[in-house]
Amino acid sequence: MTKTLRVSTVLTIAALSAWTLAGCTNTATPTASEEVSPSASATSTPTPSSTELVLSDEEAGDLYLSIVCDNNAAIDALATAFNEGEAELLAGGAPDPANVQEKAQNRIELNGMSLDILDDSFYVWPKRIREDISHIRESYLSELSTLNQMATSDxxxxxxxxxxxxxxxxxxxxxxxxxxGLDANTSTSCDDFYGKLPEIHAETASRS
Structure with a gap:
């Protein structure tokens, strides 16, 4: 069976994350995957307590970008690692997989952090985006098996x-x-959020 060029696979990588996932990357490859309606009624809003934070739209947006921006930067880095070895592979060579393995491992770690935060019951997301947040979580989770293969294979x-x-x-x-109501520019919207994911994850870990 004829193998599809990695270019399409890289597009899949960018598309899936995205929180990918159009999460927040601004590369030439298409992304799905990121990304004002009336507030939920008082009856549907959980009562704040010391064990949860009911996120306002602004807080939810900040938390969302804190998660997706680092992930999307890692997606770009992995795509670049594949691009660097592509010509050699298609010419019949066997490129060194070390860079791809390293970048895939980094994605695994960031995915894990993201899942921990998304599973943290302390954060109560606005009701109208909870289903979308669930889809983002599922996307990160589904990527792990492929990323593990990339991190250990030729x-x-x-x-x-x-x-x-x-x-x-x-x-x-x-x-x-x-x-x-987040900035539609998925590049500039991340300017203040790169490097935030490990910080937020540390807070989540401290509550475990």
């Missing part, structure tokens, strides 16, 4: 690996951006 095997699509993952990020 370049060619990793190059032809593909990510499974998840229901709702392609539009969830953009829906979240729209609902929270």
């Amino acid at each position: 370049f060619e095997t990793a190059y032809y690996s593909t990510f499974a699509e998840t229901e709702g993952g392609a539009t969830a990020g953009q829906n979240i951006r729209y609902e929270l």
Whole structure:
């Protein structure tokens, strides 16, 4: 069976994350995956307590970008690692997989941090985006098996690996951006949020 060029696989990588996922990357590759309506009624808003934080739209937007911006930067880095070895592979060579393995491992770590935060019951997301947040979580979770393969295999095997699509993952990020009134420019919206994910994760870990 004819193998599809890695270019399409890299597009899949960018598309899936995204919180990818159109999360927040601004590369030439298409992304799904990121991304104001009336506030939820008082009856549907959980009562604040010392064990939860009911997020305002602004707080939810900040938390969302704190998660997706670092992930999308890691997606770009992995795509670049594949691009650097692509010509050699297609010419019949066997590129060193070390860079791809390193970048895939970094994505695994960031995905894990993101899942911990998304599973943290301390954060109560605005009701109207909870389903989209769930789709983002599912996208990160579904990527782990492929990323683990990339982190442990030779370049060619990793190059032809593909990510499974998840229901709702392609539009969830953009829906979240729209609902929270976030900057439509997925590059400039991340300027103040790179490096935030480990900080937020440390807070989540401290509550465990």
